[in-house]
Amino acid sequence: MDTGVETAGPSHFIEEIIEKDREQGRYGGRVHTRFPPEPNGYLHIGHAKAICLNFGLAAQYGGKCNLRFDDTNPTKEEVEYVDSIKTDIRWLGFDWEDREYYASDYFGQLYDWAEQLIREGKAYVDDLSAEETREYRGTLTEPGRESPCRNRSVEENLDLFRRMKAGEFPEGSRTLRAKIDMASPNLNLRDPVMYRILRATHHRTGDEWAIYPTYDWAHGQSDSIEGVTHSICTLEFEDHRPLYNWFLEALGIHHPRQVEFARLNLTHTVMSKRKLLELVRRGIVRGWDDPRMPTLSGMRRRGYTPEAIREFAERGGVAKRPSTADLALLEYYLREDLNRRAPRRMAVLRPLKVLLTNVPEDHLEEFEVPNNPEDPEAGTRSVPFTRTLYIEREDFAEVPPPKFFRLSPGKEARLRAAYLITCREVIKDPDTGEIVEIHCEVDPETRGGNAPDGRKVKATLHWVSEAHAIPAEVRLYDNLFAVEDPNEGEDWMANLNPSSLEILTACRVEGSLGEARPGERYQFERQGYFCMDPDSESGRPVFNRSVTLKDAWAKIQKSQK
C-alpha cells in the first residue's frame, strides 16, 4: 500500500508493526492514534513520551492523533486536570485540532452496546458485593468460581440493568459483568466488571448517570468509535489485551490494534500520580508546578524547554524493557538546547564587595558584552563598570586550596569583559573575622581583559556594579530525592532530599535583567541556566535555577575530599 509517506525504515518495534500493517493494507494503510489521559492529576515527564510517540507516529505516517480524556471515574476526575493537561500538551508543541474527545461522550453508545451483549447472553447483572466478587475471582494460582447470578435470564438481566441505570439501587450493590471464563489463567477474563453503580457528579455529564463504565469496557470501544488504528499503551495493560480484543470481537465493530511499550522512568524522582499527589497534599512541595516536580508544569516553571523534553522523549527509543533513564541525560538535553539560545547575563548569587582602589569614586565606564558567544546574532548589551563591585564569594579564597586559580591575596584575575585586577587587601569584621570586603587594584592597560604584555590570566570572574545591580531572589534546586530509586525501602518519603531547595535572598543581578519577564530563560555566566519565576515583583525578580553548568571545579573539589 503506497500512501506517499516516506520513512527511513522502522526505528523501533512499534514502527515495525505499523509498517507491516500498512504493507498488508490493514486499516487501509491508515494510522490513527490517540493520547488518552485520565484527568485525575497533572501530566509528567513520563506522559511526555506517550504524547510524543502518539502524536509523532501520526504525523510521521500522515495520520491523526486524538486527545481523549479517559473520564470514566467521576470520583477522581476534575476539570482543573482537564485544563492543565490541555495546556501542557499544547506547550509541548502538539495539536489535536478539533479532535478533543471524552470517553464520557460515548456513555450512551456504550450503554446500548452493553444491552446488546446482555441480549446475546454475553453479559449479566451480578449482585455480589465487592468483597464477594474478589473471593469468587480466585487467586493467581487457583481458578475462580461462578457467581450465583451468572445464569440469570436475558429478561431479568435487561430489567435489572435498566433499573441500575435508573438509579434504583444503592452504590456498589450490583455490577454488570461480561460472561467470559472464571477459570481463565488471565484474571482479566474472569468475568470482568463492565459497569458499577456510582453516586458521584461527573465533571461533564453531571448527575445524568448512576452507572459508570470501567476502563476495560470503555477504552477499546472508544478507540473503535474514533476509528483509531493503533492503540498504544503501557506494559501494565498487556494482560488486558485479550479482553480488549474480546469486547471488540463480541460487538463486531472496528477493531484497533493495541500495542504496549515500556513507560519511561527517571532517576531521583517518583512518577506515580498517587505519590505526586501526596507530595502536593502534604505540602512537601509548593504545588503541582513546584519546579522540583517531574510534572510538565513543574518543569516548565523550572525553565525546561519543550524542545529539550521532546528530544529526551524521542531520542530515548521505544522498547518493552522497563527502564529508568538517568536524570543527567535529561539535563544534558536542556543544556544542549539552552546553550544555543539562552542570552548570557552576569548575576552574583552570594555577593562579596570589591573596592577598586585606583578607580575614582565617580568613575562610570560601559562595556559592550556579547549576549551569547555561541550566537553572534544575539548581539551585545552595555554593562556599567564602577569603583565598587560585587563578585561571587566563592571566587575569592584567602588561602587558596590546591588548583584554585581564582582571586586570592596578591593574585590577579580577570573581570569578565572588563579589566584584570589584583587583590591587595582583605577587610574583615573585627568581631567575627568574616571577610566583608576586598580591595583590588585595576591594571588600566588591560581594558577589555587582555594584558598588552601577553601575560596569561586563567580566571575570569563575573561581577556586577554595586550602583547598578538589582537585588534578586534566586531559588536553587537539587534532586527531590537523595537516592536514585526513591521507591526502594519501605518508606519512599524517607528518601526525600532535605536540601532540594535553597533560597538565596541577597543576590545582585545585572541591571539589564530589570526588563526580564516571567518564563524567560537566561544563562547566568559560570553558574547555570535560570528562568524567571511568576513570583517575581517589580524591582525584585525571582529566578529559578533550571540546571547548573557543568562544573569542572566542583569535580576537582569533590575528588580532593
Next chain:
RNA sequence: UCCGGGAUCGUCUAAUGGCAGGACAGCGGCCUUUGGAGCCGUUAAUUGGGGUUCGAGUCCCUGUCCCGGAGCCA
C-alpha cells in the same frame, strides 16, 4: 505458585545469522575572556549452561534473574 512480558557497556539504546555501534555518565588531553561551550582520545556490555551453523546477541533446548497482574482504579 499460575498467566503475561523482559534481560546488550554504570544508564538508555542499535545490530533482524556476517566487524557488538551510538548517546549520556566516567576518565585523559587540546582549546578557551564562562573551570561553560567546542574538539580529540579512552574505559566499559551480549543473564548461565548446552545445541544447530563455516559463522549465534540474533535460531533451538534448559536454567537463573527482573517487571506486571488477584480495584466495582486507569
